[in-house]
Amino acid sequence: MLLIVNPAAAGGRLGKQWPRVRSLLESVGLKVPQAFTRAPGHATELAAEAVAKGTEAVVAVGGDGTICEVVEGLHQAGGGVLGILPLGTGNDTARTLGIPRKLKAAIATLHQPQLREVDLMRVGSRVVVNAVGMGMLGAINVKAAGLKKVRGLTAYLLAAVHTLFRYRPPTVELESEGFRYRGAMTILAIHNGPTTGGGFRLAPGAVPDDGQLEACLVEGVGIAGRFPRLLAALRGSLHRWPKSHFLRFQRLRLSCQQPLDVHLDGNPFRCDPPGIEVSVLPRALSVLAPR
Structure with missing residues:
Protein backbone atom coordinates (compact mmCIF):
# COMPACT_ATOMS: atom_id res chain seq x y z
CA MET A 1 0.00 0.00 0.00
CA LEU A 2 1.12 3.56 -0.79
CA LEU A 3 -0.39 6.81 0.52
CA ILE A 4 -0.35 9.66 -1.99
CA VAL A 5 -0.81 12.84 0.03
CA ASN A 6 -1.74 16.23 -1.40
CA PRO A 7 -0.55 18.77 1.21
CA ALA A 8 -2.40 21.56 -0.64
CA ALA A 9 -5.80 19.88 -0.16
CA ALA A 10 -8.51 21.69 1.82
CA GLY A 11 -6.89 25.04 1.19
CA GLY A 12 -3.53 23.81 2.51
CA ARG A 13 -4.88 22.52 5.81
CA LEU A 14 -3.97 18.90 5.07
CA GLY A 15 -0.26 19.70 4.97
CA LYS A 16 -0.48 21.26 8.42
CA GLN A 17 -2.63 18.44 9.85
CA TRP A 18 -0.66 15.56 8.35
CA PRO A 19 1.37 14.67 11.48
CA ARG A 20 -1.89 14.05 13.38
CA VAL A 21 -3.31 11.98 10.50
CA ARG A 22 -0.13 9.92 10.30
CA SER A 23 -0.29 9.26 14.07
CA LEU A 24 -3.85 8.00 13.75
CA LEU A 25 -2.82 5.67 10.93
CA GLU A 26 0.11 4.29 12.91
CA SER A 27 -2.09 3.78 15.98
CA VAL A 28 -4.09 1.12 14.07
CA GLY A 29 -1.01 -0.49 12.57
CA LEU A 30 -1.00 1.24 9.20
CA LYS A 31 2.66 2.20 8.96
CA VAL A 32 2.88 2.43 5.16
CA PRO A 33 4.99 4.45 2.70
CA GLN A 34 3.88 7.99 1.84
CA ALA A 35 4.50 10.15 -1.20
CA PHE A 36 3.66 13.87 -1.31
CA THR A 37 2.45 15.64 -4.44
CA ARG A 38 4.38 18.68 -5.60
CA ALA A 39 2.21 20.02 -8.43
CA PRO A 40 -1.01 19.35 -10.37
CA GLY A 41 -0.75 16.01 -12.18
CA HIS A 42 1.95 14.64 -9.88
CA ALA A 43 -0.48 12.25 -8.16
CA THR A 44 -1.11 10.59 -11.53
CA GLU A 45 2.62 9.98 -12.03
CA LEU A 46 3.05 8.64 -8.50
CA ALA A 47 0.10 6.25 -8.80
CA ALA A 48 1.20 4.87 -12.18
CA GLU A 49 4.75 4.34 -10.91
CA ALA A 50 3.48 2.58 -7.78
CA VAL A 51 1.40 0.09 -9.75
CA ALA A 52 4.27 -0.53 -12.17
CA LYS A 53 6.44 -1.46 -9.15
CA GLY A 54 3.85 -3.92 -7.88
CA THR A 55 1.93 -1.87 -5.31
CA GLU A 56 -1.57 -3.33 -5.02
CA ALA A 57 -3.43 -0.50 -3.24
CA VAL A 58 -2.89 3.23 -3.68
CA VAL A 59 -4.60 5.55 -1.20
CA ALA A 60 -5.52 9.07 -2.30
CA VAL A 61 -5.23 11.42 0.67
CA GLY A 62 -6.90 14.71 -0.21
CA GLY A 63 -9.95 15.94 -2.07
CA ASP A 64 -11.85 15.06 -5.22
CA GLY A 65 -9.16 16.38 -7.55
CA THR A 66 -6.47 14.29 -5.85
CA ILE A 67 -8.62 11.17 -6.09
CA CYS A 68 -9.26 11.82 -9.78
CA GLU A 69 -5.53 12.18 -10.48
CA VAL A 70 -4.71 8.96 -8.61
CA VAL A 71 -7.41 7.08 -10.52
CA GLU A 72 -5.99 8.39 -13.80
CA GLY A 73 -2.63 6.90 -12.81
CA LEU A 74 -4.18 3.55 -11.89
CA HIS A 75 -6.03 3.49 -15.21
CA GLN A 76 -2.89 4.30 -17.19
CA ALA A 77 -1.01 1.53 -15.39
CA GLY A 78 -3.82 -0.95 -15.98
CA GLY A 79 -4.31 -2.07 -12.39
CA GLY A 80 -4.27 -1.25 -8.73
CA VAL A 81 -6.95 -0.71 -6.10
CA LEU A 82 -8.04 2.73 -4.88
CA GLY A 83 -8.21 3.67 -1.21
CA ILE A 84 -9.45 7.06 -0.01
CA LEU A 85 -8.87 9.29 2.98
CA PRO A 86 -11.27 12.15 2.15
CA LEU A 87 -9.53 15.24 3.49
CA GLY A 88 -10.44 17.83 0.87
CA THR A 89 -13.04 20.59 0.75
CA GLY A 90 -16.05 18.97 -0.92
CA ASN A 91 -15.34 15.21 -0.68
CA ASP A 92 -18.12 14.37 -3.12
CA THR A 93 -16.26 11.37 -4.54
CA ALA A 94 -16.07 9.78 -1.09
CA ARG A 95 -19.79 10.39 -0.69
CA THR A 96 -20.45 8.73 -4.05
CA LEU A 97 -18.30 5.68 -3.30
CA GLY A 98 -19.62 5.16 0.23
CA ILE A 99 -16.36 6.10 1.97
CA PRO A 100 -16.89 7.55 5.48
CA ARG A 101 -16.02 11.24 5.60
CA LYS A 102 -15.03 11.11 9.26
CA LEU A 103 -11.30 10.46 9.45
CA LYS A 104 -11.28 7.64 12.01
CA ALA A 105 -14.00 5.74 10.13
CA ALA A 106 -12.16 6.21 6.82
CA ILE A 107 -8.97 4.87 8.38
CA ALA A 108 -10.89 1.85 9.68
CA THR A 109 -12.03 1.20 6.11
CA LEU A 110 -8.40 0.92 5.00
CA HIS A 111 -7.60 -1.42 7.87
CA GLN A 112 -10.46 -3.87 7.22
CA PRO A 113 -11.87 -3.13 3.76
CA GLN A 114 -14.24 -4.79 1.36
CA LEU A 115 -13.50 -4.57 -2.37
CA ARG A 116 -16.11 -2.72 -4.44
CA GLU A 117 -16.15 -2.34 -8.22
CA VAL A 118 -17.53 0.92 -9.63
CA ASP A 119 -17.85 2.63 -12.99
CA LEU A 120 -15.62 5.33 -14.43
CA MET A 121 -16.31 8.07 -16.96
CA ARG A 122 -14.07 8.36 -19.99
CA VAL A 123 -13.81 12.00 -21.08
CA GLY A 124 -11.78 12.10 -24.25
CA SER A 125 -8.53 10.41 -23.23
CA ARG A 126 -9.02 10.99 -19.49
CA VAL A 127 -10.99 9.12 -16.83
CA VAL A 128 -13.11 10.68 -14.09
CA VAL A 129 -14.69 9.16 -11.00
CA ASN A 130 -17.55 11.42 -9.95
Whole structure:
Protein backbone atom coordinates (compact mmCIF):
# COMPACT_ATOMS: atom_id res chain seq x y z
CA MET A 1 0.00 0.00 0.00
CA LEU A 2 1.12 3.56 -0.79
CA LEU A 3 -0.39 6.81 0.52
CA ILE A 4 -0.35 9.66 -1.99
CA VAL A 5 -0.81 12.84 0.03
CA ASN A 6 -1.74 16.23 -1.40
CA PRO A 7 -0.55 18.77 1.21
CA ALA A 8 -2.40 21.56 -0.64
CA ALA A 9 -5.80 19.88 -0.16
CA ALA A 10 -8.51 21.69 1.82
CA GLY A 11 -6.89 25.04 1.19
CA GLY A 12 -3.53 23.81 2.51
CA ARG A 13 -4.88 22.52 5.81
CA LEU A 14 -3.97 18.90 5.07
CA GLY A 15 -0.26 19.70 4.97
CA LYS A 16 -0.48 21.26 8.42
CA GLN A 17 -2.63 18.44 9.85
CA TRP A 18 -0.66 15.56 8.35
CA PRO A 19 1.37 14.67 11.48
CA ARG A 20 -1.89 14.05 13.38
CA VAL A 21 -3.31 11.98 10.50
CA ARG A 22 -0.13 9.92 10.30
CA SER A 23 -0.29 9.26 14.07
CA LEU A 24 -3.85 8.00 13.75
CA LEU A 25 -2.82 5.67 10.93
CA GLU A 26 0.11 4.29 12.91
CA SER A 27 -2.09 3.78 15.98
CA VAL A 28 -4.09 1.12 14.07
CA GLY A 29 -1.01 -0.49 12.57
CA LEU A 30 -1.00 1.24 9.20
CA LYS A 31 2.66 2.20 8.96
CA VAL A 32 2.88 2.43 5.16
CA PRO A 33 4.99 4.45 2.70
CA GLN A 34 3.88 7.99 1.84
CA ALA A 35 4.50 10.15 -1.20
CA PHE A 36 3.66 13.87 -1.31
CA THR A 37 2.45 15.64 -4.44
CA ARG A 38 4.38 18.68 -5.60
CA ALA A 39 2.21 20.02 -8.43
CA PRO A 40 -1.01 19.35 -10.37
CA GLY A 41 -0.75 16.01 -12.18
CA HIS A 42 1.95 14.64 -9.88
CA ALA A 43 -0.48 12.25 -8.16
CA THR A 44 -1.11 10.59 -11.53
CA GLU A 45 2.62 9.98 -12.03
CA LEU A 46 3.05 8.64 -8.50
CA ALA A 47 0.10 6.25 -8.80
CA ALA A 48 1.20 4.87 -12.18
CA GLU A 49 4.75 4.34 -10.91
CA ALA A 50 3.48 2.58 -7.78
CA VAL A 51 1.40 0.09 -9.75
CA ALA A 52 4.27 -0.53 -12.17
CA LYS A 53 6.44 -1.46 -9.15
CA GLY A 54 3.85 -3.92 -7.88
CA THR A 55 1.93 -1.87 -5.31
CA GLU A 56 -1.57 -3.33 -5.02
CA ALA A 57 -3.43 -0.50 -3.24
CA VAL A 58 -2.89 3.23 -3.68
CA VAL A 59 -4.60 5.55 -1.20
CA ALA A 60 -5.52 9.07 -2.30
CA VAL A 61 -5.23 11.42 0.67
CA GLY A 62 -6.90 14.71 -0.21
CA GLY A 63 -9.95 15.94 -2.07
CA ASP A 64 -11.85 15.06 -5.22
CA GLY A 65 -9.16 16.38 -7.55
CA THR A 66 -6.47 14.29 -5.85
CA ILE A 67 -8.62 11.17 -6.09
CA CYS A 68 -9.26 11.82 -9.78
CA GLU A 69 -5.53 12.18 -10.48
CA VAL A 70 -4.71 8.96 -8.61
CA VAL A 71 -7.41 7.08 -10.52
CA GLU A 72 -5.99 8.39 -13.80
CA GLY A 73 -2.63 6.90 -12.81
CA LEU A 74 -4.18 3.55 -11.89
CA HIS A 75 -6.03 3.49 -15.21
CA GLN A 76 -2.89 4.30 -17.19
CA ALA A 77 -1.01 1.53 -15.39
CA GLY A 78 -3.82 -0.95 -15.98
CA GLY A 79 -4.31 -2.07 -12.39
CA GLY A 80 -4.27 -1.25 -8.73
CA VAL A 81 -6.95 -0.71 -6.10
CA LEU A 82 -8.04 2.73 -4.88
CA GLY A 83 -8.21 3.67 -1.21
CA ILE A 84 -9.45 7.06 -0.01
CA LEU A 85 -8.87 9.29 2.98
CA PRO A 86 -11.27 12.15 2.15
CA LEU A 87 -9.53 15.24 3.49
CA GLY A 88 -10.44 17.83 0.87
CA THR A 89 -13.04 20.59 0.75
CA GLY A 90 -16.05 18.97 -0.92
CA ASN A 91 -15.34 15.21 -0.68
CA ASP A 92 -18.12 14.37 -3.12
CA THR A 93 -16.26 11.37 -4.54
CA ALA A 94 -16.07 9.78 -1.09
CA ARG A 95 -19.79 10.39 -0.69
CA THR A 96 -20.45 8.73 -4.05
CA LEU A 97 -18.30 5.68 -3.30
CA GLY A 98 -19.62 5.16 0.23
CA ILE A 99 -16.36 6.10 1.97
CA PRO A 100 -16.89 7.55 5.48
CA ARG A 101 -16.02 11.24 5.60
CA LYS A 102 -15.03 11.11 9.26
CA LEU A 103 -11.30 10.46 9.45
CA LYS A 104 -11.28 7.64 12.01
CA ALA A 105 -14.00 5.74 10.13
CA ALA A 106 -12.16 6.21 6.82
CA ILE A 107 -8.97 4.87 8.38
CA ALA A 108 -10.89 1.85 9.68
CA THR A 109 -12.03 1.20 6.11
CA LEU A 110 -8.40 0.92 5.00
CA HIS A 111 -7.60 -1.42 7.87
CA GLN A 112 -10.46 -3.87 7.22
CA PRO A 113 -11.87 -3.13 3.76
CA GLN A 114 -14.24 -4.79 1.36
CA LEU A 115 -13.50 -4.57 -2.37
CA ARG A 116 -16.11 -2.72 -4.44
CA GLU A 117 -16.15 -2.34 -8.22
CA VAL A 118 -17.53 0.92 -9.63
CA ASP A 119 -17.85 2.63 -12.99
CA LEU A 120 -15.62 5.33 -14.43
CA MET A 121 -16.31 8.07 -16.96
CA ARG A 122 -14.07 8.36 -19.99
CA VAL A 123 -13.81 12.00 -21.08
CA GLY A 124 -11.78 12.10 -24.25
CA SER A 125 -8.53 10.41 -23.23
CA ARG A 126 -9.02 10.99 -19.49
CA VAL A 127 -10.99 9.12 -16.83
CA VAL A 128 -13.11 10.68 -14.09
CA VAL A 129 -14.69 9.16 -11.00
CA ASN A 130 -17.55 11.42 -9.95
CA ALA A 131 -18.43 14.56 -11.91
CA VAL A 132 -17.67 16.58 -15.03
CA GLY A 133 -18.82 20.19 -15.28
CA MET A 134 -18.99 22.19 -18.51
CA GLY A 135 -20.23 25.63 -19.40
CA MET A 136 -20.69 27.89 -16.40
CA LEU A 137 -19.48 25.12 -14.05
CA GLY A 138 -16.16 24.93 -15.85
CA ALA A 139 -15.83 28.72 -15.89
CA ILE A 140 -16.44 28.92 -12.13
CA ASN A 141 -13.75 26.30 -11.54
CA VAL A 142 -11.19 28.22 -13.62
CA LYS A 143 -12.02 31.49 -11.84
CA ALA A 144 -11.74 29.84 -8.40
CA ALA A 145 -8.34 28.38 -9.27
CA GLY A 146 -7.12 31.86 -10.19
CA LEU A 147 -8.00 33.44 -6.85
CA LYS A 148 -4.75 33.76 -4.88
CA LYS A 149 -5.86 35.25 -1.55
CA VAL A 150 -8.69 32.83 -0.79
CA ARG A 151 -8.99 29.08 -1.29
CA GLY A 152 -11.39 26.21 -0.78
CA LEU A 153 -15.16 26.71 -0.63
CA THR A 154 -14.83 30.49 -0.15
CA ALA A 155 -12.96 30.79 -3.44
CA TYR A 156 -15.59 28.67 -5.18
CA LEU A 157 -18.48 30.83 -3.90
CA LEU A 158 -16.74 34.08 -4.87
CA ALA A 159 -15.99 32.67 -8.31
CA ALA A 160 -19.62 31.53 -8.69
CA VAL A 161 -20.99 35.03 -7.98
CA HIS A 162 -18.51 36.59 -10.42
CA THR A 163 -19.28 34.05 -13.15
CA LEU A 164 -23.06 34.26 -12.77
CA PHE A 165 -22.91 37.87 -13.99
CA ARG A 166 -20.28 37.52 -16.70
CA TYR A 167 -20.84 34.13 -18.28
CA ARG A 168 -21.91 34.02 -21.94
CA PRO A 169 -23.40 30.65 -22.97
CA PRO A 170 -21.72 29.15 -26.04
CA THR A 171 -23.57 27.33 -28.80
CA VAL A 172 -23.05 23.56 -28.72
CA GLU A 173 -24.47 20.37 -30.17
CA LEU A 174 -25.22 17.35 -27.98
CA GLU A 175 -26.14 13.86 -29.03
CA SER A 176 -26.75 10.75 -26.93
CA GLU A 177 -29.14 7.81 -26.94
CA GLY A 178 -32.50 9.26 -28.02
CA PHE A 179 -31.53 12.90 -27.46
CA ARG A 180 -30.26 15.69 -29.70
CA TYR A 181 -29.83 19.37 -28.93
CA ARG A 182 -28.34 22.37 -30.69
CA GLY A 183 -28.30 25.75 -28.97
CA ALA A 184 -26.89 27.76 -26.10
CA MET A 185 -25.51 25.92 -23.05
CA THR A 186 -25.42 27.45 -19.58
CA ILE A 187 -24.63 24.23 -17.70
CA LEU A 188 -23.78 20.67 -18.62
CA ALA A 189 -23.19 18.51 -15.54
CA ILE A 190 -22.26 14.87 -16.27
CA HIS A 191 -22.25 12.60 -13.24
CA ASN A 192 -21.38 9.15 -12.00
CA GLY A 193 -22.49 10.17 -8.50
CA PRO A 194 -25.21 12.49 -7.20
CA THR A 195 -23.30 15.56 -5.94
CA THR A 196 -20.49 17.94 -6.72
CA GLY A 197 -19.08 21.11 -5.14
CA GLY A 198 -19.57 19.82 -1.61
CA GLY A 199 -23.26 18.98 -1.95
CA PHE A 200 -24.77 20.47 -5.12
CA ARG A 201 -27.17 17.71 -6.19
CA LEU A 202 -26.96 18.03 -9.95
CA ALA A 203 -27.69 14.34 -10.59
CA PRO A 204 -29.58 13.15 -7.49
CA GLY A 205 -30.32 9.71 -8.90
CA ALA A 206 -26.85 8.83 -10.17
CA VAL A 207 -25.43 5.49 -8.98
CA PRO A 208 -21.72 4.71 -9.49
CA ASP A 209 -22.03 1.02 -10.36
CA ASP A 210 -25.08 0.76 -12.64
CA GLY A 211 -23.30 1.09 -16.00
CA GLN A 212 -25.04 4.41 -16.75
CA LEU A 213 -24.19 8.10 -16.48
CA GLU A 214 -26.58 10.94 -15.71
CA ALA A 215 -26.46 14.52 -16.94
CA CYS A 216 -28.31 17.78 -16.52
CA LEU A 217 -28.24 20.21 -19.45
CA VAL A 218 -29.43 23.78 -18.90
CA GLU A 219 -30.02 25.77 -22.07
CA GLY A 220 -29.10 29.43 -22.43
CA VAL A 221 -30.40 31.30 -19.37
CA GLY A 222 -30.08 35.01 -18.54
CA ILE A 223 -28.52 36.42 -15.38
CA ALA A 224 -31.83 36.69 -13.53
CA GLY A 225 -32.55 33.02 -14.12
CA ARG A 226 -29.18 31.76 -12.87
CA PHE A 227 -29.54 32.53 -9.16
CA PRO A 228 -32.72 30.49 -8.59
CA ARG A 229 -31.25 27.63 -10.58
CA LEU A 230 -28.21 27.66 -8.29
CA LEU A 231 -30.56 27.13 -5.34
CA ALA A 232 -32.37 24.41 -7.30
CA ALA A 233 -29.03 22.65 -7.81
CA LEU A 234 -28.53 22.55 -4.04
CA ARG A 235 -31.99 21.05 -3.58
CA GLY A 236 -31.61 18.46 -6.35
CA SER A 237 -34.40 19.87 -8.51
CA LEU A 238 -32.49 21.67 -11.28
CA HIS A 239 -33.43 19.04 -13.85
CA ARG A 240 -37.14 19.87 -13.34
CA TRP A 241 -36.83 23.53 -14.29
CA PRO A 242 -37.80 24.98 -17.70
CA LYS A 243 -34.95 24.84 -20.21
CA SER A 244 -33.41 21.92 -18.33
CA HIS A 245 -32.96 18.43 -19.74
CA PHE A 246 -32.29 15.23 -17.79
CA LEU A 247 -30.18 12.64 -19.63
CA ARG A 248 -29.31 9.05 -18.78
CA PHE A 249 -26.86 7.45 -21.15
CA GLN A 250 -23.77 5.35 -21.81
CA ARG A 251 -22.26 7.58 -24.49
CA LEU A 252 -22.61 11.29 -25.28
CA ARG A 253 -21.02 13.47 -27.94
CA LEU A 254 -20.56 17.24 -27.50
CA SER A 255 -19.61 19.39 -30.50
CA CYS A 256 -18.41 22.97 -30.12
CA GLN A 257 -16.94 25.75 -32.23
CA GLN A 258 -14.92 27.41 -29.47
CA PRO A 259 -12.84 26.14 -26.53
CA LEU A 260 -14.88 25.31 -23.42
CA ASP A 261 -13.70 25.38 -19.82
CA VAL A 262 -14.35 22.06 -18.09
CA HIS A 263 -13.66 20.58 -14.68
CA LEU A 264 -12.91 16.91 -14.08
CA ASP A 265 -13.74 16.34 -10.40
CA GLY A 266 -12.50 19.88 -9.81
CA ASN A 267 -9.36 19.61 -11.95
CA PRO A 268 -9.25 22.15 -14.82
CA PHE A 269 -9.54 20.81 -18.34
CA ARG A 270 -10.35 22.30 -21.75
CA CYS A 271 -12.59 20.96 -24.48
CA ASP A 272 -11.30 22.18 -27.83
CA PRO A 273 -13.22 22.14 -31.14
CA PRO A 274 -14.59 20.05 -32.70
CA GLY A 275 -15.67 18.60 -29.34
CA ILE A 276 -15.40 15.58 -27.08
CA GLU A 277 -17.02 12.24 -26.31
CA VAL A 278 -18.02 11.06 -22.83
CA SER A 279 -18.74 7.39 -22.13
CA VAL A 280 -19.08 5.00 -19.21
CA LEU A 281 -16.52 2.32 -18.36
CA PRO A 282 -18.54 -0.25 -16.39
CA ARG A 283 -16.91 -1.66 -13.23
CA ALA A 284 -13.53 -0.27 -14.28
CA LEU A 285 -12.32 0.74 -10.80
CA SER A 286 -11.79 -1.36 -7.65
CA VAL A 287 -12.19 0.56 -4.39
CA LEU A 288 -11.43 -0.24 -0.77
CA ALA A 289 -14.89 0.30 0.75
CA PRO A 290 -16.46 -0.27 4.20
CA ARG A 291 -17.68 -3.74 5.10
